[in-house]
Amino acid sequence: MGISLSNIDKSYKKQIAVRNITFDVNPGELFGLIGPDGAGKTTIFRILTTLLLPDNGKATVAGLDIIKDYKAIRNSVGYMPGRFSLYQDLTVEENLNFFATIFGTTIAENYDLIKDIYEQIAPFKDRRAGKLSGGMKQKLALSCALIHKPKVLFLDEPTTGVDPVSRKEFWEMLKRLQKRGITILVSTPYMDEAALCDRIALIQDGEILAIDMPQAVVNKFPKDIYNVKADNMYKLIQTLQRYEHTYSVFPFGEFVHYTDKRVIFKTAELQQHLESSGLNGITIAPTHADIEDAFMELAKK
């Protein structure tokens, strides 16, 4: 009852949106599609929810073919698009009722599934959806996507533009839904959210860069990484970018992540180079790659 895509291609006129997309989501899995704006994430969602036909390739959702069985798919999946797409002029309760009715069910019938999400917005049930805050809209949209007890849930960038606190709460909700046996495909441009998924596909420019467990993607990073710091970050970055032995240099929070081209790399040598370039307060210490390091390395190729 998972999701399966094989060799999916889609172009809009001459513009290639996605190319040769192949991956499987296991039943009950929380699978993340991780990539920036324009990577092709939404195209994949639209194909899987039967809103868009692929040019080539095959895909099934909950064992159903996206072309032959499109009507059955629409009844068994929940979809929360990136843009808020509920009825702004209907109240919270009216929206939920509307979606329940469309799917031939009632709010009461599946209330236990949405209970802990809907309870947070229930005090505002008579407010028009258009007047809700961003966080509340998101919770209502999720409630509407769940009201018919879907087997598979599609969430397209549910946390984009959302602050870290609300993002954390949203992921806690997803984990609880997963425990109810729902297969979840979620996309995000926030790479730190990759770690919260069972498995991820990294995607850029319409192509998949890697598919694996988040930690496995990070473990495959081919280089030793160092945290470098100095009192003047801008000068530090510039100096490292011009250094002949630099393989990569990227700012990461309070540090710069540095990798060296050489097989044998001595930190003392780099320290000396930075000092002679006029930098002060230098620290160099080994660190671990994170998901963004992995993404940038894969995206380079």
Next chain:
Amino acid sequence: MKNENVIEVENLTKAFGAFKAVNAISFEVKKGEIFGFLGANGAGKTTAIKMLIGISHPTSGKAKVVDFDVYTQPEAIKRNIGYMSQRFALYDDLTVQENINFFGGIYGLSRKAIRQKSKDSLVELGMHEISSKLVGSLPLGWKQKLSFSVALLHEPKIVFLDEPTGGVDPITRRQFWEMIYKAADQGTTIFVTTHYMDEAEYCDRVSIMVEGKIEALDTPKNLKQQFKVASMNEVFLKLARNIE
């Protein structure tokens, strides 16, 4: 960074009826500083920024931006600042060059100045070969970098950046921050909001707004010490969680 304030805010308040969206905030920003203005959705950041850039009248309190008063000199403020919003604001149907010409004109730059400025910007952005491409056809990250350059065309003293890197890929996001560092290095003050907490670490100082008030304001290093945590993300979670 010089010891000269370019933003001075004292008890600035904006009320909508009984609701105080911004509740008596006070802070200063120095010339050349990268100032991170953080907060949860709905904390009042956008309302505060609107007052600082002269498009919303405060209910009470004082604010001076580049020596100009937000109550009496909002037009002077607008001429002396750059602004870039999270929604891309260039014209998709104009080329890269046409956008630069257009905004240069809006800011009152001479033709000669526009020509020189656009040449410099295009080289810096690595976009000189695509200057005749429609902006609508560019990837988001490129658009945002171009947008930042355009916001700097008239050499403003302060640039306000409202979530400039949302949805941008990790490499371009970092290139964007290098542009920020460079502008700050040349004396431009950067006032930036973001939901990426690693970017909060790039700021000289960070303020965190919670329900209309500034609940914390210091260097990332001091904030982490104060809250006894290892990252700005944890600082943020701790602060916003405690208020319930």
